[in-house]
Amino acid sequence: MSNIGNRIKHYRTLRGYSQKELAEKIGVSNVVLSRYESSHRTPDNDTQIKIADILEISLDDLNGRKVKKQNEEPDALMFRDKAGFDELSPEEQQEIMDLVNDQLDFLIERKKKK
Structure with a gap:
């Protein structure tokens, strides 16, 4: 997944949310969420936090940042x-x-x- 829009869509579908459901939960319109997922818009930091919290992922995962955990084998x-x-x-x-x-x-x- 190369960009935040693809990752939002991936985790949204993985968690079983429709675009409308996730849009309502993060407080944006379905059109705005669609623009995020198609990479025509990038969510601001506060919205990214809401998305990550609702989808139960880290901001690192949402932004595609791979971090080696200290205790990772x-x-x-x-x-x-x-x-x-x-x-x-x-x-x-x-x-x-x-x-x-x-x-x-x-x-x-x-x-x-x-």
């Missing part, structure tokens, strides 16, 4: 750009990382035997 970093990975529960993320690591170990051992 190195294994999780390779999945950071995979669509949907951040929406999984920590347990589901860990399960995926474990499966990938197991597969990697298997492939490394297989290559060593050749």
